[in-house]
Amino acid sequence: MPRLTDARKELRRAQITEAAVRCFSRNGLERTSIADITAESGLSTGSIYAHYRNKADLVQASAHAVLAKRAEALGAYARSDTPPDPDELLARLIAGIDPVEARVGVQTWGEATNNPAIHDIVVATIDGMRAMVHDSVTAWLVKVEHVEPAEAAERADPIAHRVQSLYLAHLLYTALQSPAEETAS
Amino acid sequence: MPRLTDARKELRRAQITEAAVRCFSRNGLERTSIADITAESGLSTGSIYAHYRNKADLVQASAHAVLAKRAEALGAYARSDTPPDPDELLARLIAGIDPVEARVGVQTWGEATNNPAIHDIVVATIDGMRAMVHDSVTAWLVKVEHVEPAEAAERADPIAHRVQSLYLAHLLYTALQSPAEETAS
DNA sequence: GTCTATACGATGATAGAC
């Protein structure tokens, strides 16, 4: 197993998806052409197809990268020793939103309504996020509010749902705030 | 001014956008071709281009139709004599969601991140909706809770924001629930 | 692995008959 080679390969793949995400943020998932990504990444068509089977594969990898990054940040709060109260949790989640990622994130929502592969990624991310928010809220109820663990998990349900929803809505607001820089249609 | 002719024209335009919305719901804004819409509407290419300058124009009209329809339903609650309390208002808003429109609605959010014309439509609709929710909540505070009108408007602010956000999130959940029926990528 | 050049298909849009 040539680890170093694999690491290099993964690095190239990341370089490509990062360039792709910037393009998607500007021009959208579908209106971004492979040529756009070659220009943004400095690489060539052939190089991109050496790392990704096709465009759908690249879109999928990019979507996964963006969504996983957001979920990862959330996980830190969920595992915190001093869990924030729901309002504080929401405030931190919102503070962590990056406009570029927000735009691509919202684009993936639209794409998820038709594209099964993207649908699965989005749903898995949202579900995973809900679980983490739920954990964080439960921990807060137990450790700070001193609620019985058994009861806390149940009471955390509607709170977690509310925090998640408000966060998703804010993601949408953020994506709509920053003006489209370059596009047509 | 030939009213009757204009009415017929408007009817044809509506017929086309309705077929378009069904296609968009299945295949997405960009992946829907003019050929798809001719098949769905039973009309021909030429007929469509006789009523819409180009595809962007048709997408715009369809997006406007879908979003305006949702906002219109909301307006009825806002003007009600016996305004519902926030939880009830939210419940009614959610109950009125149609899966097909939810999918197209979420697609327009993604499109709004790049397409200025769609962006303006989406933002205007969301802003208008917020105003109506705000009116409804204010009316509830005044008529049911007997809050002073001056104070009610101010107190309605965060409540309206919460209702709107929870509603938008639920729109997303709905759009993600119904599986994609036919697509590729 | 990365490049350039190119083949092939799809699709938006138009022309012109009826």
Add this chain to the structure above:
DNA sequence: GTCTATCATCGTATAGAC
């Protein structure tokens, strides 16, 4: 106004040299 037939363009993906 509506149709069919057609054009022109664009974009994905591949081939083959280095």
